[in-house]
Amino acid sequence: MKTLKVALLGCGNVGSQVARILLDDAADLTARLGARLELTGIAVRTVDAPRDVDLPVNLFTTDAESLVADADIVIELMGGLEPARTLILHALGAGAAVVTGNKALLAADGASLYEKADAAGVQLSYEAAVAGAIPILRPIRDSLSGDRITKVMGIVNGTTNYILDAMDSTGAQFVDALADAQRLGYAEADPTADVEGHDAAAKGAILASLAFHTGFDLSAVSCEGISSVTAEDISAAKDAGFVIKLLAIAEKFADGDGGEGVSVRVHPTLLPRRHPLAAVHGAFNAVFVEAENAGELMFYGQGAGGAPTASAVMGDVVTAARRLVLGGPVPAGRPSGSLPALPLETVTTSYSIGLEVADQPGVLAAVARVFSEHGVSIETMRQTIHGEGASAELRFVTHRASEAALAATVEAIKDLDVITSVKSVLRVEGV
Numbered sequence: 001m002k003t004l005k006v007a008l009l010g011c012g013n014v015g016s017q018v019a020r021i022l023l024d025d026a027a028d029l030t031a032r033l034g035a036r037l038e039l040t041g042i043a044v045r046t047v048d049a050p051r052d053v054d055l056p057v058n059l060f061t062t063d064a065e066s067l068v069a070d071a072d073i074v075i076e077l078m079g080g081l082e083p084a085r086t087l088i089l090h091a092l093g094a095g096a097a098v099v100t101g102n103k104a105l106l107a108a109d110g111a112s113l114y115e116k117a118d119a120a121g122v123q124l125s126y127e128a129a130v131a132g133a134i135p136i137l138r139p140i141r142d143s144l145s146g147d148r149i150t151k152v153m154g155i156v157n158g159t160t161n162y163i164l165d166a167m168d169s170t171g172a173q174f175v176d177a178l179a180d181a182q183r184l185g186y187a188e189a190d191p192t193a194d195v196e197g198h199d200a201a202a203k204g205a206i207l208a209s210l211a212f213h214t215g216f217d218l219s220a221v222s223c224e225g226i227s228s229v230t231a232e233d234i235s236a237a238k239d240a241g242f243v244i245k246l247l248a249i250a251e252k253f254a255d256g257d258g259g260e261g262v263s264v265r266v267h268p269t270l271l272p273r274r275h276p277l278a279a280v281h282g283a284f285n286a287v288f289v290e291a292e293n294a295g296e297l298m299f300y301g302q303g304a305g306g307a308p309t310a311s312a313v314m315g316d317v318v319t320a321a322r323r324l325v326l327g328g329p330v331p332a333g334r335p336s337g338s339l340p341a342l343p344l345e346t347v348t349t350s351y352s353i354g355l356e357v358a359d360q361p362g363v364l365a366a367v368a369r370v371f372s373e374h375g376v377s378i379e380t381m382r383q384t385i386h387g388e389g390a391s392a393e394l395r396f397v398t399h400r401a402s403e404a405a406l407a408a409t410v411e412a413i414k415d416l417d418v419i420t421s422v423k424s425v426l427r428v429e430g431v
C-alpha cells in the first residue's frame, strides 16, 4: 500500500487539531484513501512548549525546511507572510501538494503561489482560509462553475460576529466580548486584524477571485472594521428592526460604459432581522451567494476554532491525497478572467442615516428637501421624540444611492440650522 508523507507546519489552534485527526483517525483515512497518510513531522518554534493536544514529542522539529523537502503533502498552519510564503513556494517547487488556511498570505500574494503551483503541476488548496469549516470555496469554484455569480455577501469573521452578537443580545461591552473570542481561539494572533476588518477583507478578496474568475488582492478591497460601531448604534438598529453585521461583499456592477466591474468591500452593515444572515449568531459564519440561474444560496457553519477549521484542512488533504494516489490532472489555480475592481465611490447601496434634530415644524420638510436636491430617494423614515418634545431623532433608510451622492447629502444636512448632530451613517443590505 502506498504511503504519502505529510508535513505539518505550525501546531497552534488549528495545527494541533489537524495532527490529532491525522493520528487518531489514521485507520479510517487509510480505508477511505487506499493509501497511508504518514505524519512525518510538525514544524514548531519550540519543541518542548506546552500544548493543548497530547502529541508524540518525537514529531516536533524546528527544521521546517528539511520537513518540507521530503513531503508529498505540506500543510501550512503557521500563519503570517514569512516564512510561510517561502516554505509554501519551496514545497510547490519540489512537487508537493500544499494545503493552507493562510488567508492573509493568499490575499497578499496569492498570484505568485498559484503561478508556482500551476508551473509545478501540483495542487494548492485553501478551503480553511474562508469561513473555517464551511465548504464554500469548492462549491463556488466547482458546483457553481456553470452559472454566473452576481453577488457574494458573507459573515466571514467569527470574532467580530461574536462581538456584535454579544453587544446586540446581552448588551455586553466590546472589550469583554473580544476577550471571550480570544479565549475561545477565534481571534487572530493580533486581533486588530479581526476588529479592523482586515481578516474579512482577505477572505473577501479570495471569495471575489473565485466567484468572478479574476485575481483580486487586498488592494482591491475597501475595508472598514467594527471599532467605530457603538452600543448606541446597535440599540438604535435593534429598535428599527435591524441588526448590525460585519459583511464582506463582492458584487458585480455594470460600469456605465457597457462593461462590468466588481466591488469588493468590508463594512459594518445594517440587515433587516428577517434576512437569513441576521440569524447568524456567535462565532458562526455564513456566506450568501446570488447566481443568475441558481438564485439565492446560503452556506452556514462554524467559521473559526481549531477543530472546525481542521475539518476543512483535512478535506483538502484527503482530496489532494486522492489525486496523488489515483493520478489525473490538477485543475488550474490561476483565474481565467480580468474584471476591474471598482472603487467604493462608484458603488450604489442603501444607507441608514440617524439625525438628532430640533422638534419643531418644518424640520422634516427641510431634511427631505436636501435628500431630493441630491437625487437620493428615501425608502423609510422613523421619528422618535425625546423628553418633553425638545428634540427628536430621525432615522432615514434610502433607496440605492452612490457613495458620492450620499456624502454630499450628509454634508448639506449638517449645514441645516435645525440639525443638532448626524449620529450615524451606515450602509444597509437586504432591503
Ligand SMILES: NC(=O)c1ccc[n+]([C@@H]2O[C@H](COP(=O)([O-])OP(=O)(O)OC[C@H]3O[C@@H](n4cnc5c(N)ncnc54)[C@H](O)[C@@H]3O)[C@@H](O)[C@H]2O)c1
Binding pocket: 009, 010, 011, 012, 013, 014, 015, 043, 044, 045, 064, 076, 077, 078, 079, 080, 082, 083, 101, 102, 103, 104, 128, 129, 130, 132, 185, 186, 187, 188, 189, 303, 304, 305, 306, 309
Ligand atoms: N483559528 C482559526 O479559527 C482559524 C480559522 C481559519 C484559518 N485560520 C488560519 O490558520 C492558520 C493557523 O491559525 P491558528 O489559529 O492555528 O494560529 P496559532 O497562532 O494558534 O498557531 C500558529 C502556530 O504556528 C507557530 N509558528 C509561527 N511561525 C512559525 C515558524 N516560523 N516556525 C514554526 N512554527 C511557527 C506558532 O508558534 C503557533 O503555534 C493562520 O493562517 C490562520 O489565519 C485560523
Ligand SMILES: N[C@@H](CCO)C(=O)O
Binding pocket: 129, 131, 132, 156, 157, 158, 159, 160, 186, 187, 188, 194, 199, 303, 304, 305
Ligand atoms: N480570526 C478568524 C479566524 C477564522 O478565519 C475569525 O475570527 O473568523
Ligand code: NA
Binding pocket: 127, 128, 129, 130, 131, 132, 133, 134, 135, 136, 137, 312
Ligand atoms: Na471554508
